[in-house]
Amino acid sequence: MDLRIIVVSFDREVLKETKVSVIPEVRMSKVVGRILPMFVFLGLVGSILATDAWMTKDFKQWDAKVVSKVMDDSPWARTATVSKYWPDAPKPGSSPEVQGPASTDFAQATYLVRWVSSVTMHRAIARKGMLNQNESADEADKYANQIPATYDVAVIGKDMYPFGPLATDAAIEQLRQQVYIENRMANLHVMPIKAEPRMNDDGKTLAAVTFHFPKKNPDGTPVFAPSLKGVDFVCPAGKDEIRVHFDFTRMVTQQGLDL
Numbered sequence: 001m002d003l004r005i006i007v008v009s010f011d012r013e014v015l016k017e018t019k020v021s022v023i024p025e026v027r028m029s030k031v032v033g034r035i036l037p038m039f040v041f042l043g044l045v046g047s048i049l050a051t052d053a054w055m056t057k058d059f060k061q062w063d064a065k066v067v068s069k070v071m072d073d074s075p076w077a078r079t080a081t082v083s084k085y086w087p088d089a090p091k092p093g094s095s096p097e098v099q100g101p102a103s104t105d106f107a108q109a110t111y112l113v114r115w116v117s118s119v120t121m122h123r124a125i126a127r128k129g130m131l132n133q134n135e136s137a138d139e140a141d142k143y144a145n146q147i148p149a150t151y152d153v154a155v156i157g158k159d160m161y162p163f164g165p166l167a168t169d170a171a172i173e174q175l176r177q178q179v180y181i182e183n184r185m186a187n188l189h190v191m192p193i194k195a196e197p198r199m200n201d202d203g204k205t206l207a208a209v210t211f212h213f214p215k216k217n218p219d220g221t222p223v224f225a226p227s228l229k230g231v232d233f234v235c236p237a238g239k240d241e242i243r244v245h246f247d248f249t250r251m252v253t254q255q256g257l258d259l
Helices: 003-018 025-050 064-072 119-131 137-144 169-176
Strands: 077-083 108-115 151-157 180-183 188-190 194-199 206-213 230-237 240-247
Touching: 064 077, 064 119, 077 240, 108 230, 108 240, 119 137, 169 194
Parallel strands: none
Antiparallel strands: 077 108, 108 151, 151 206, 180 188, 180 230, 194 206, 230 240
16 A cells, blocks of 8 residues: 555544644543654654665666765765874975874874675766766666676775875785775685775875675685675774774665675
8 A cells, every 4th residue: 555645544534633622631642642653654654765765766866965875874885983193194285295293192084985896886886977977878887787706895085194105016915915804703704805096186195995805715605605794894094993894784775685
């Protein structure tokens, strides 16, 4: 049955109860008892209709708000903060040698960690390109439906100082060896097979690092057992570490688990 029919019918019945100029206390308690469930019901319906728009609409119909939600605040996007012990970056226009004072113990840097191999994240990135008119509908379709051969997790931040310049293969390899996905309850510990830095438009400063994890073990079995409920992603960040939890029970679409 249509939820709107239920709500309207329920609402009319409550209004009949309230068409009394003076309502006795007992009668009032009955009315309140019937009104409260209605508000709870309406709130639940509103919550269902308002959340997870990426599950109910074609990605080409997503607006900028939905795209931002998927990319920055969804089961596929987690945030982490670390203590910022390093100097501030030089201000625009200043000499590269001139840096701000070292940050205090209370300063923090925030990083966004995205599970970018998921179809949902692919669709958000593709739709963003369409909204920004950076790519055609055909190009967006092609990228949106790509299924990577690896599980890919990207760390993104405005200040990537703790990662260093990652200017050499040795530096990239050293970082790769310190990153892992784990689930201690399941005795799971997986290291990436590749670390891929991405530079900003200036070609000098680091914008993000994507880590590629295997989908299968050497014996051909899946890295993630079907019963696995989630994993922690762990990455060093200078003297601190980035640690976020990905909840597999929420990383689902109408087609099932989306990693």
